[in-house]
Amino acid sequence: TQLLEQSPQFLSIQEGENLTVYCNSSSVFSSLQWYRQEPGEGPVLLVTVVTGGEVKKLKRLTFQFGDARKDSSLHITAAQTGDTGLYLCAGAGVTGGGNKLTFGTGTQLKVEL
Amino acid sequence: KAGVTQTPRYLIKTRGQQVTLSCSPISGHRSVSWYQQTPGQGLQFLFEYFSETQRNKGNFPGRFSGRQFSNSRSEMNVSTLELGDSALYLCASSLGHLNTEAFFGQGTRLTVV
Numbered sequence: 486t487q488l489l490e491q492s493p494q495f496l497s498i499q500e501g502e503n504l505t506v507y508c509n510s511s512s513v514f515s516s517l518q519w520y521r522q523e524p525g526e527g528p529v530l531l532v533t534v535v536t537g538g539e540v541k542k543l544k545r546l547t548f549q550f551g552d553a554r555k556d557s558s559l560h561i562t563a564a565q566t567g568d569t570g571l572y573l574c575a576g577a578g579v580t581g582g583g584n585k586l587t588f589g590t591g592t593q594l595k596v597e598l
Numbered sequence: 599k600a601g602v603t604q605t606p607r608y609l610i611k612t613r614g615q616q617v618t619l620s621c622s623p624i625s626g627h628r629s630v631s632w633y634q635q636t637p638g639q640g641l642q643f644l645f646e647y648f649s650e651t652q653r654n655k656g657n658f659p660g661r662f663s664g665r666q667f668s669n670s671r672s673e674m675n676v677s678t679l680e681l682g683d684s685a686l687y688l689c690a691s692s693l694g695h696l697n698t699e700a701f702f703g704q705g706t707r708l709t710v711v
Contacts, residue, residue, distance in 0.1 A: 516698055527602070527688050527702030528641075573641065577698035583654040584629050584692050586700060588641035 488512070489576055489589035497595045498564055506559045506572055506592045514576035517550055517557045518586070522571040564596045600625065602691045602703035610709045616677040619706045621689030623670050629653075629692040630672040631700060632664060636685045644687075647672050648695040679710045 516535045520528035534550035541548045547560040574589040603622040632644040643656040647666035664674040690700035
């Protein structure tokens with residue numbers, strides 16, 4: 486069974502601070518996606534990383550895929566209250582998985598003024 | 599371009615009843631996946647449909663079933679409902695069977711009493 490562990494589970498910070506969320510697995514994934522989910526809504530896709538070592542930037546968010554394609558990180562610079570939400574990483578399996586995504590345990594982020 | 603539409607948004611059912619949830623994917627997307635989200639287990643994959651065929655299935659009992667129509671719309675059915683089936687059911691739309699970028703609907707909140 487492929488499992489994705491995220492850390493930290495909860496994070497409460499002040500606006501303007503930086504933070505990093507980690508997503509780790511013992512399994513190799515063909516690609517990894519990051520989503521943000523707000524209460525009562527479905528997850529919204531932020532980014533997809535495919536190549537080991539890949540780094541992608543989305544405004545203040547920086548995503549990195551580990552060299553071995555087993556782990557990933559999300560770094561937010563100068564967090565804003567609008568960044569509050571549940572951050573989920575999701576891995577797509579290497580073989581036979583089709584479009585099945587294995588989701589991480591989630592990181593609940595709260596950014597306060 | 600319309601997003602993924604799930605109906606109904608909220609549903610209350612009694613133990614032992616059955617329920618059918620509906621999902622209309624993004625226009626042009628042919629793959630539909632279903633996920634169950636609960637506070638304890640997080641997001642778990644139920645199944646994926648592509649070209650009216652189930653392509654992948656998660657570890658859920660046979661009470662959970664689904665189908666896909668020729669217009670790519672999908673339904674999932676849960677029979678003999680149990681209290682533990684209370685969850686947010688999410689539908690994800692992807693372009694094709696091996697395109698893992700998933701776009702989620704708002705979900706159907708099912709409460710079993």
